[in-house]
Amino acid sequence: MPLRLDSRDADFAAAFTALVDARREADEDVSRDVAAILKRVRAEGDAALADYTSRFDRHDLEASGWAVTRAECRAALDGISSELRDALELAAARITAYHEKQKPQDSDGTDNAGVRLGARWRPVDAAGLYVPGGRAAYPSSLLMNVIPAKVAGVSRIAMVTPTPNGVINPLVLAAASIVGIEEIWRIGGAQAVAALAYGTDRIKPVDVVTGPGNAWVAEAKRQLYGVVGIDMVAGPSEIVVVADGKNDPDWIAADLLSQSEHDPTSQSILFTDDAVFADAVAAAVERRLPLLSTQAVATTSWAANGAIILVRDLEEAMPLVNRLAAEHLELAVEDPEILFEQVRHAGSVFLGRMTPEAVGDYVAGPNHVLPTGRRARFSSGLSVLDFMKRTSFLSLDQAAIDAIGPAAVALAEAEGLPAHAASVAVRLS
Amino acid sequence: MPLRLDSRDADFAAAFTALVDARREADEDVSRDVAAILKRVRAEGDAALADYTSRFDRHDLEASGWAVTRAECRAALDGISSELRDALELAAARITAYHEKQKPQDSDGTDNAGVRLGARWRPVDAAGLYVPGGRAAYPSSLLMNVIPAKVAGVSRIAMVTPTPNGVINPLVLAAASIVGIEEIWRIGGAQAVAALAYGTDRIKPVDVVTGPGNAWVAEAKRQLYGVVGIDMVAGPSEIVVVADGKNDPDWIAADLLSQSEHDPTSQSILFTDDAVFADAVAAAVERRLPLLSTQAVATTSWAANGAIILVRDLEEAMPLVNRLAAEHLELAVEDPEILFEQVRHAGSVFLGRMTPEAVGDYVAGPNHVLPTGRRARFSSGLSVLDFMKRTSFLSLDQAAIDAIGPAAVALAEAEGLPAHAASVAVRLS
Numbered sequence: 118m119p120l121r122l123d124s125r126d127a128d129f130a131a132a133f134t135a136l137v138d139a140r141r142e143a144d145e146d147v148s149r150d151v152a153a154i155l156k157r158v159r160a161e162g163d164a165a166l167a168d169y170t171s172r173f174d175r176h177d178l179e180a181s182g183w184a185v186t187r188a189e190c191r192a193a194l195d196g197i198s199s200e201l202r203d204a205l206e207l208a209a210a211r212i213t214a215y216h217e218k219q220k221p222q223d224s225d226g227t228d229n230a231g232v233r234l235g236a237r238w239r240p241v242d243a244a245g246l247y248v249p250g251g252r253a254a255y256p257s258s259l260l261m262n263v264i265p266a267k268v269a270g271v272s273r274i275a276m277v278t279p280t281p282n283g284v285i286n287p288l289v290l291a292a293a294s295i296v297g298i299e300e301i302w303r304i305g306g307a308q309a310v311a312a313l314a315y316g317t318d319r320i321k322p323v324d325v326v327t328g329p330g331n332a333w334v335a336e337a338k339r340q341l342y343g344v345v346g347i348d349m350v351a352g353p354s355e356i357v358v359v360a361d362g363k364n365d366p367d368w369i370a371a372d373l374l375s376q377s378e379h380d381p382t383s384q385s386i387l388f389t390d391d392a393v394f395a396d397a398v399a400a401a402v403e404r405r406l407p408l409l410s411t412q413a414v415a416t417t418s419w420a421a422n423g424a425i426i427l428v429r430d431l432e433e434a435m436p437l438v439n440r441l442a443a444e445h446l447e448l449a450v451e452d453p454e455i456l457f458e459q460v461r462h463a464g465s466v467f468l469g470r471m472t473p474e475a476v477g478d479y480v481a482g483p484n485h486v487l488p489t490g491r492r493a494r495f496s497s498g499l500s501v502l503d504f505m506k507r508t509s510f511l512s513l514d515q516a517a518i519d520a521i522g523p524a525a526v527a528l529a530e531a532e533g534l535p536a537h538a539a540s541v542a543v544r545l546s
Numbered sequence: 547m548p549l550r551l552d553s554r555d556a557d558f559a560a561a562f563t564a565l566v567d568a569r570r571e572a573d574e575d576v577s578r579d580v581a582a583i584l585k586r587v588r589a590e591g592d593a594a595l596a597d598y599t600s601r602f603d604r605h606d607l608e609a610s611g612w613a614v615t616r617a618e619c620r621a622a623l624d625g626i627s628s629e630l631r632d633a634l635e636l637a638a639a640r641i642t643a644y645h646e647k648q649k650p651q652d653s654d655g656t657d658n659a660g661v662r663l664g665a666r667w668r669p670v671d672a673a674g675l676y677v678p679g680g681r682a683a684y685p686s687s688l689l690m691n692v693i694p695a696k697v698a699g700v701s702r703i704a705m706v707t708p709t710p711n712g713v714i715n716p717l718v719l720a721a722a723s724i725v726g727i728e729e730i731w732r733i734g735g736a737q738a739v740a741a742l743a744y745g746t747d748r749i750k751p752v753d754v755v756t757g758p759g760n761a762w763v764a765e766a767k768r769q770l771y772g773v774v775g776i777d778m779v780a781g782p783s784e785i786v787v788v789a790d791g792k793n794d795p796d797w798i799a800a801d802l803l804s805q806s807e808h809d810p811t812s813q814s815i816l817f818t819d820d821a822v823f824a825d826a827v828a829a830a831v832e833r834r835l836p837l838l839s840t841q842a843v844a845t846t847s848w849a850a851n852g853a854i855i856l857v858r859d860l861e862e863a864m865p866l867v868n869r870l871a872a873e874h875l876e877l878a879v880e881d882p883e884i885l886f887e888q889v890r891h892a893g894s895v896f897l898g899r900m901t902p903e904a905v906g907d908y909v910a911g912p913n914h915v916l917p918t919g920r921r922a923r924f925s926s927g928l929s930v931l932d933f934m935k936r937t938s939f940l941s942l943d944q945a946a947i948d949a950i951g952p953a954a955v956a957l958a959e960a961e962g963l964p965a966h967a968a969s970v971a972v973r974l975s
Binding site: 200201203204205207208211214215218219224228230232233234236239241242255256257288324325339342343345346349350365367368371372374375377378379405408409410411415453457460461462463464465466467468469471472473474475476477478479480481482483484487488490492493494495496497498500502506507508509510511512513514515517518521522523524525527528529531532533534535536537538539540541543544 | 629630632633634636637640643644647648653657659661662663665668670671684685686717753754768771772774775779794796797800801803804806807808834837838839840844882886889890891892893894895896897898900901902903904905906907908909910911912913916917919921922923924925926927929931935936937938939940941942943944946947950951952953954956957958960961962963964965966967968969970972973
């Protein structure tokens with residue numbers, strides 16, 4: 118049974134705080150093991166990769182090939198149904214269109230002191246993309262990671278994906294073919310992230326590593342942050358639904374379960390102002406659960422982390438929603454604008470009764486790589502900006518340095534940095 | 547003596563690669579000690595802060611006060627010279643004007659499938675700013691960290707600064723008064739970062755922690771990345787100057803020394819196509835060094851990490867400059883545009899003969915918190931965006947979900963996520 122809270126209850130504040138503070142992220146202490154893997158890949162390169170892949174993935178890279186070829190990707194694309202192919206192509210086109218609008222503007226101008234000031238955005242040279250193997254090998258994640266890098270103008274994209282027992286997910290290869298990835302290495306785990314960051318004889322180093330992964334991959338990214346850029350450290354998926362009593366309870370139940378089925382640590386929370394509706398959603402969840410092939414995961418997640426929270430009115434929910442700062446937020450009401458205006462922290466918001474979160478996972482356009490675990494308080498979903506960087510620039514002439522230089526000299530001297538002061542002072546007229 | 551290289555030499559490629567790969571960052575292993583401090587502050591809160599401050603800063607928080615008051619800041623401002631006050635105010639005004647232009651645009655529109663798509667930027671609720679104590683307590687760094695947060699619209703800014711032996715830098719307080727910081731705690735080190743991230747009884751937690759610090763502060767930020775947002779892990783300062791023979795060698799020497807004087811690990815590199823000029827700069831550096839109050843540091847840094855690199859022509863330097871991806875890059879030539887076009891990786895670029903890097907440290911406007919250690923390959927200087935986050939949003943009506951929903955259903959089913967598929971399918975007409 119999921120948690121049931123009522124904002125009218127005397128102990129609500131404490132119970133809600135406990136819900137906000139509950140950590141669902143595993144504290145697996147893999148940091149020492151990961152550090153050892155990174156060190157060995159850095160020192161031994163491809164030999165270490167081959168050994169780890171043989172041990173962890175039971176797969177001989179020398180015998181079956183280090184890389185997936187373009188021909189293999191093309192064959193995978195040819196092998197899927199036209200319905201799936203059309204779906205992948207629609208998704209790729211819509212994701213591309215959305216991310217094109219994220220491209221930042223350069224700036225360049227001269228102010229009234231005669232100082233030319235500006236900023237220029239450029240793509241990174243190379244991006245590395247981690248795509249998990251096995252059950253969590255999602256072609257949609259591949260699209261969501263590759264397309265922002267392509268739109269940013271990154272000229273080299275290197276993908277790594279483990280192929281346990283040599284088996285590759287054909288849908289992932291089909292998606293790779295659609296977006297045109299030229300470089301796919303059959304490696305995974307912390308060792309693959311190390312190879313991307315440090316480079317080996319075979320694999321040239323990249324500048325940014327993105328993509329989801331297990332605890333080892335996440336820890337490798339965390340440890341290599343600074344050697345390369347990374348997207349974020351992702352935790353379990355989550356959804357908050359704010360719904361009035363006029364929704365179909367069965368629809369809202371489906372929305373809640375769409376997160377619960379991801380992982381036993383996923384979280385689905387419903388806020389509603391209608392106690393009868395709350396009961397109807399709870400009942401609909403129970404009816405739907407046995408029908409799912411993901412029943413075991415969804416049942417565990419819903420019971421352990423699910424919550425139904427009754428509020429006096431939906432406006433009362435909004436400060437609570439902001440405290441949760443959820444990855445996904447549905448505002449399932451007739452006119453969601455009033456509530457939306459009050460949203461300060463959320464990864465992505467789904468407005469109205471006809472906008473289920475799952476449509477955003479695949480084909481709507483915005484990125485589905487979003488901050489989890491309350492990190493929407495300070496971070497954003499994956500975007501074109503994660504694959505670009507800004508260089509500021511500055512140009513002064515004699516008049517400009519005469520105008521603002523003396524202040525720089527004064528401050529440099531006050532900070533005890535005489536060479537700073539001198540480099541400006543020598544140019545003053 | 548700094549390194550001298552000539553691109554015509556047979557071993558140049560190897561020597562230059564060694565220069566690029568040389569690590570100047572200390573590998574101080576403070577991670578275990580920092581982890582222990584974070585854990586204790588999280589568990590014991592203010593009591594741990596008081597104890598660490600007593601031990602590390604020899605300062606009794608209970609006796610002399612936990613916080614610096616606005617009146618103390620105001621008094622410090624009243625106590626500095628009008629020249630310094632004017633300089634700080636000019637700097638604050640120009641930094642504000644530059645950062646105002648960084649404010650991102652929201653987007654909102656409906657595409658031809660009838661899908662409403664957009665993105666909305668909001669500031670974080672609270673930012674924590676670390677300002678070092680003692681010799682490295684720079685009022686300019688305070689301005690460079692606080693102003694982007696203010697421009698972003700952050701409503702609460704909490705500053706921490708250690709006051710060893712109870713001594714506070716009056717210039718830092720004066721700068722705090724100018725930008726109007728209401729909350730200043732007299733704590734430092736890893737314990738201060740922990741207090742900002744986790745919160746204590748006295749200090750409410752923040753969402754983002756920025757600002758420079760020693761190895762302990764940097765490691766605390768690294769370990770708390772994910773609990774809060776952080777700006778970056780900063781390393782030693784560095785400058786690359788590309789200069790033709792028509793510059794005054796004394797000016798270029800001053801520019802090189804403006805980085806050398808920061809720290810023994812700082813790095814200054816000159817590229818020039820004129821061997822006579824190279825010698826003249828080297829001689830000018832030797833003449834200038836004894837005149838500096840920072841002579842000891844600058845001499846060590848210049849000898850250990852400085853380099854003068856002779857190239858056939860300045861265009862040849864540009865791919866080398868991109869490999870270094872320096873924090874600061876001066877293009878000291880008559881028409882810098884041709885070279886500037888070839889810059890792919892640099893934190894900030896200073897164009898022409900009259901634009902010394904130091905003017906950018908103080909009063910020009912762009913941020914002086916910039917990526918070091920080749921991280922300009924993938925990261926940017928501190929900006930308004932570091933204090934904001936983007937929420938994507940989406941709204942569909944019946945026609946829109948009928949248009950794109952079936953593709954989402956197909957992909958969800960192919961990925962083995964039936965509840966995802968159902969949440970879309972139930973809404974299709």
